[in-house]
Amino acid sequence: MSKPKTLVLVDGSSYLYRAFHAMPDLRAVPGDPSSPATGAIQGMIKMLQALRREHPxxxxxxxxxxxxxTFRDAIYPAYKATRKPMQDDLRAQIAPIHEVVRQLGWSVLAVPGVEADDVIxxxxxxxxxxxVDVIVSSGDKDLSQLVNEHVTIIDTMKQGKRRDVAGVTAEFGVPPALMVDFQILVGDSVDNVPGVPKVGEKTAAKWLQEYGSLDAIIAQADQIKGVVGQNLRASLGWLPTGRQLVTIKTDCDLAxxxxxxxxxxxxxxxxxQTQALYDFxxxxxxxxxxxxxxxxAAATTTPTRPAKPAALARGESGDLFADPPPPSAEGPQHLTVEGDLFAAPNATELAQAVEHRSLAxxxxxxxxxxxRWLAKVQAAxxxxxxxxTTSLDAMRAELVGISLSVQPGEAAYIPLAHTGPEAPAQLPLLEVLERLRPWLEDxxxxxxxxxxxxxxxxxxxxGIEVRGYAHDTMLQSYVLEVHKPHSLSSLAQRHLGRSGISYEDLCGKGVHQIPFAQVPVDKAAAYACEDADQTLDVHQALWPLLAAHDKLRAIYELEIASxxxxxxxxxxxxxxxxxxxxAQSQQLGARIVELEQEAYALAGQPFNLSSPKQLGEIFFDKLDMPVVKKTATGARSTDEEVLEKLALDYPLPAKILEHRSLSKLKGTYTDKLAGMAHPRTGRVHTHYAQAVAVTxxxxxxxxxxxxxxxRTPEGRRVREAFVAAPGCVIASADYSQIELRIMAHLSGDHALLHAFQHGLDVHRATAAEVFGVSVHEVTQEQRRYAKVINFGLIYGMSSFGLARNLGIDQTAAKNYIQRYFERYPGVKQYMDDTKAQAKAMGYVETVFGRRLMLPEINSPNGPRRAAAERAAINAPMQGTAADLIKMxxxxxxxxxEAEKPSIKMIMQVHDELVFELPESEVDWLRQQVPRLMAGVASLRVPLLAEVGVGPNWEQAH
Known part of the structure; x- marks a missing residue:
């Protein structure tokens, strides 16, 4: 008889945790804490190599x-809730571990929605x-229920400890066939699965030996005496759920x-894979x-440039997450995009080519x-x-040089304004631009x-208007992986495994940083060529992912057009x-001085209005105000929330709040705005960052x-300083109640749809529903309450928050919310469904397919999870509103551009477009712009845009 074949199954999740905690803090660059951690990687490799030697x-x-x-989370939301979040250094090693395990010759499985135990x-x-004989390598005792004559568990971390049928029986006092019953009774503290209180392993084994099974124990539960008997009887309702949680599935669909x-x-x-392993x-x-x-392996590997530490490069990023490790060098690369997997067909070849090619x-x-290079760019x-350039301020930046790349590994730098004694003769800047102009403007x-x-x-x-920009790698990353950094260095490291020259490598840092124009040309050329080269490489990695997904591609094309x-x-x-x-600054300054004097009079002494310590002494010691809350260090808080609450009953906190508000307004806007105007245009040229907000x-x-x-008269007056040129006016076109309309569309709630479809005042309609009166009987106070409820709930406001906003007690606020959901059941259903979808997928989507990542949606940390749930409800509305205003x-x-070039769009703020136009074009704009804005998408409710016109931005509202 031939020897049975053998299947070895490694509990990878158990291995990587054990490897991580067993190894010291090892790094790719020893002693450099900023370089990738490698302890778990090395431990995993050695464990798998030993296992393969010992168990062919x-x-x-x-x-x-x-x-x-997984399905267990749906059965029991507290499943694994007590587990601590994975350490960042371990999380960063997961992708390279998957990569190297494949290169070692193992299949790697990580099945969404299915736990590793169930796959095993x-x-x-x-x-x-x-x-087939099966060897499962794991330290997890839960897997003992799988043991039979063909299945054995070994624990390589404990001198090869074996759990066969005899081993399980000896260790736990029951055979593998009863291990599910054993685990139900004992519970699992690691996975936060309750058992029967006070029943440990010895009691569970004793009961099962005596009665024969859990079903028999349940049938005779009345005969079990003492506290444990009472606990067993109290737990009878839980035990079926416990069985579902601890039983390992053996019939998962893994096709x-x-x-x-x-x-x-x-x-x-x-x-x-010897070569791939050597490179890894x-x-x-x-x-x-x-x-x-x-x-x-060493003989066949092409030498490459030594990698330099990755550093932040120019680009926009609103994210603080650490970059993940480099992409796989074997098999198709997979990029996780908020819960979805996109395969990049050419990622393998690209990564290998990047690492081994020669650079021209x-x-x-x-x-x-x-x-010669003009001919290359013309043909590419x-x-x-x-x-x-000389500045990050795009309107004032002057050229120092230009870099071009026509294919991966081939790039050129044109130095144009480098200075210094070693700077070579350079081509004249303006003449070079004229040579480039035909190509740039085509x-x-x-x-x-x-x-x-x-x-x-x-x-x-x-004076050159560049045309033909087809792609932007920053925006590609923003659409595909909104929750990650989008700087070029981050993208190159993440998708190519490339670490390049950083700006600080060339120019230094802080007060010692030199202008780029003073960087030696040879070093500047290497850096600039690398930038252009990496941009082309990153595009070739990201564009296939976008091109393969219609909705995300459409969002990307919208971003390019925007x-x-x-x-x-x-x-x-x-x-x-x-x-x-x-003039406004002078007026604010005078009022700020008045407020200081008024505050001194109320306090009975002069003091520093900005000093929390002095405020605390006056509020709580001298004036005996109640302490609302304390800081993390135990000090009595005087933050804005405390001031707002105290201001309801005391005049001094109200003066402090007004003083802070006006001081901020003066320092941020009225003192500074004029100085930010461009000296050539007399205008402010704000920068709109696209790749920052996740929505x-x-x-x-x-x-x-x-x-x-x-919200204050002084704040609104600042907008009066945004004015039109002589002969022109300012016009503001604003989407009306856009997020509520989106809520109506997303939820499909009948009452909300009816209100918008029939042009009703939605706040008045809500007030009628919540307060149980006719629309005509709604008071202004009731409408105000309804407005707060309408907007508050779509932002996930709790009864506590609503009570604070309306100045009512929490019970009344809770009743208002309950009545709202009774009258708008579709909204409640939408909120519940959206949270469930977010928990299952890890993201939500806008109406048009933009993906909004929610990394904390399944966090064991209650407040973080609750915040993510609120974001899950609101993000589709904010994101859809963002898509609409861009459209x-x-x-x-x-x-x-086609019909009215004299009308200029000059600002985009929230849901509003602002224009400067000749007075003669006002009628056209009033008619056409609302029509265009309303027509960009077809929702279940009509979109409505309203236009105001005036000599300045404030009066246009």
Missing amino acids: ADYAACIFDAPGP GTLAHAAAQQG DWVPGLPALDALAVGEP YKRYGLKGLAQALPTA YDTIVDWDTLE ELVAIDTE ARHAKLGQHIKYDRHVFANY SEVLYHVERHGVLIDAPLLA GRLSSNEPNLQNIPI AMVAVQKVL
């Missing part, structure tokens, strides 16, 4: 838990049914992951492992070389272009950049009335036009 197998698989919930159970059962199952051919052991070990500084490989970088300092299908020649809007401004500073419009909006800018701002909203800065306070921007700008 015909089939083998390493099984990991996939991120996201299903594979072990399928193999055992065919007479998409193990083709041909129950046949095991897909899990056949592979030979180690080299990348992660694993010299000992690399040296142990066959010597052929030119420095262009003569006309012949420039002409797509050219990456980047600028080196839309038929496709161009690519990283943050293209900035480079467009730089060229426009020299970048085009925003360039024109920023370029035109908005005129500022500097004398008016000066898709634009972020405005330098100056921030979104945060001008408009409106693009649609309106297209018509303006």
